[in-house]
Amino acid sequence: MWNKYTLSIDEAAAYFRIGEGKLRKLVSENPNAEYLLWNGNRVQIKRERFERFVDTLSAI
Template sequence: MANANNKIMSCDRNCVEIPLWRRYTMTIEEAARYYHIGEGKLRMLIEEHPNEDFYVMNGNRALIKREKFERYLDQATAV
C-alpha cells in the first residue's frame, strides 16, 4: 500500500494542470469564473436548454463543453 500512496503523491507533484482555456470541459464552478457568469445562471441555462450540446452530464454533475458553449454565447443576444 505504501507504493500506491507514493504513486499518488508523486503524481500530485508531477501532474500538470491543464489551463481552463485549453480544456475540453469545465465544471459549473470553473465555467462561472472563466465566463463571469453566475453558477445559478449556468445551471438555469442547462435546465432551460436540455437539447443543447454545450454540456454533458457526468452522473449528476454537468460539465460545460468550452468551445461549444463559446459558440452558443456568440449566437446569444442575452444571457
C-alpha cells in the same frame, strides 16, 4: 482553464463571467444542449461549444 475541453459550473462561471445561478438555469432549461456533457447527474460544460452558443446571443 482556457485549454480544458470541459468545465464544471464553477469553472465556467469564472471563465465566462456568468453567474453560477444563471448557468444552472441554462442547464435546467436545456438539459440536452450540445454544449453539455453529463457524467451521471453531474454536468460539465463543453467550453468551445458553449463559446459558440454565447456568440449567438445578444443578452444572457
